[in-house]
Amino acid sequence: MKIVNKHVFGELYGCSKEILEDEEYLRRLVRQAVKVSNAKLLDLKSWKVRGPKGGVSVIALVLESHIAIHTWPEYQYATLDVYTCGKHTDPKKGFMFIVHNLKPQHYTINEVDRSYREEH
Numbered sequence: 001m002k003i004v005n006k007h008v009f010g011e012l013y014g015c016s017k018e019i020l021e022d023e024e025y026l027r028r029l030v031r032q033a034v035k036v037s038n039a040k041l042l043d044l045k046s047w048k049v050r051g052p053k054g055g056v057s058v059i060a061l062v063l064e065s066h067i068a069i070h071t072w073p074e075y076q077y078a079t080l081d082v083y084t085c086g087k088h089t090d091p092k093k094g095f096m097f098i099v100h101n102l103k104p105q106h107y108t109i110n111e112v113d114r115s116y117r118e119e120h
Contacts, residue, residue: 005065005114008095009081014105020071020078023048023056029101030058030067037094039064039084064089069098078102083114 027046034041039062046058055071064084071078080098082091099107
């Protein structure tokens with residue numbers, strides 16, 4: 001049996017400072033990305049770092065693994081991580097959904113097949 005794990009992660013540059021500071025908006029965005037990825041949400045946690053340079057972190061714990069975004073509004077920068085298990089999930093769709101909604105000037109994307117393979 002092959003265990004299917006898919007990991008999509010990257011960096012977003014040139015995003016709106018206001019959006020990257022908006023914890024509630026980011027929570028809604030990540031919640032929707034869970035649906036777009038065809039994952040099952042177990043819990044959603046978020047926090048905002050206090051102070052003039054405070055960013056936001058949102059982590060969705062899903063049955064299949066996680067979706068996480070961390071922001072640095074002062075740099076108009078965010079990191080995004082979508083990791084899922086199972087053939088029924090599509091982490092790239094969730095990743096691209098968030099990218100589309102954050103509208104970065106440019107972004108990086110890395111895709112890794114982290115599936116189990118038996119060694120012989």
